[in-house]
Amino acid sequence: MCNSCSLLDQNPWQAPADPRCAPQPDLEESMISFVWIPAHVGIQGNENVDKLAKAALKRTSTSGKLICYSDLKPKINTYIKSVWQRDWDAEGANKLHEVLPNLGEDLHRRGEGAGRKRETAMCRLRVGHTWLTQSYLLKNEQQPFCYACDSLYIVRHILIECPDFQDTRRKYFSVTDLYRLFREVNPFRIVGYLKDLGVYGKI
Numbered sequence: 001m002c003n004s005c006s007l008l009d010q011n012p013w014q015a016p017a018d019p020r021c022a023p024q025p026d027l028e029e030s031m032i033s034f035v036w037i038p039a040h041v042g043i044q045g046n047e048n049v050d051k052l053a054k055a056a057l058k059r060t061s062t063s064g065k066l067i068c069y070s071d072l073k074p075k076i077n078t079y080i081k082s083v084w085q086r087d088w089d090a091e092g093a094n095k096l097h098e099v100l101p102n103l104g105e106d107l108h109r110r111g112e113g114a115g116r117k118r119e120t121a122m123c124r125l126r127v128g129h130t131w132l133t134q135s136y137l138l139k140n141e142q143q144p145f146c147y148a149c150d151s152l153y154i155v156r157h158i159l160i161e162c163p164d165f166q167d168t169r170r171k172y173f174s175v176t177d178l179y180r181l182f183r184e185v186n187p188f189r190i191v192g193y194l195k196d197l198g199v200y201g202k203i
């Protein structure tokens with residue numbers, strides 16, 4: 001028996017997942033009929049509650065009634081994230097934007113299980129700050145250029161761009177942007193590539 005006519009009309013019968021609710025063997029061949037019963041209809045208190053609930057759905061404000069501040073937290077969080085994402089979307093030239101265009105994505109977890117040293121290296125590669133490419137700042141030196149092709153020696157150049165490293169790179173992965181590299185390529189292959197180049201120890 002069910003007090004919802006629409007439920008009976010719309011949902012075909014399915015066997016319940018809970019085995020305790022499964023039909024007994026001796027009833028498997030039995031005919032089962034579903035019957036609608038009026039339930040709360042006509043009970044004044046229930047009718048009043050139904051009217052109030054339907055009226056509340058049509059309101060556009062809470063009419064000044066107090067609500068718990070914690071009820072607003074999800075709305076505030078969603079709004080702040082949308083503003084943050086909008087500002088971040090305008091930062092297309094930022095080198096980190098290619099790596100993490102969608103804020104909130106838990107990218108660092110993809111390197112988990114690769115070991116502490118590899119995870120550290122992967123984190124440095126994602127943010128684009130490695131000893132290999134940024135130590136010139138600490139040493140107060142000129143920014144280095146790639147010894148192979150004379151381009152600026154930055155992480156993106158080493159991982160994706162350098163034409164002189166291409167043959168070595170192809171042995172480990174074939175993606176052409178950092179977004180796919182950090183999502184589709186196993187960290188062990190990226191580390192293998194850097195070891196092959198002889199620069200992994202300087203990451």
Ligand SMILES: [Zn+2]
Nearest residue numbers: 146148149162
């Ligand atoms: Zn190069």
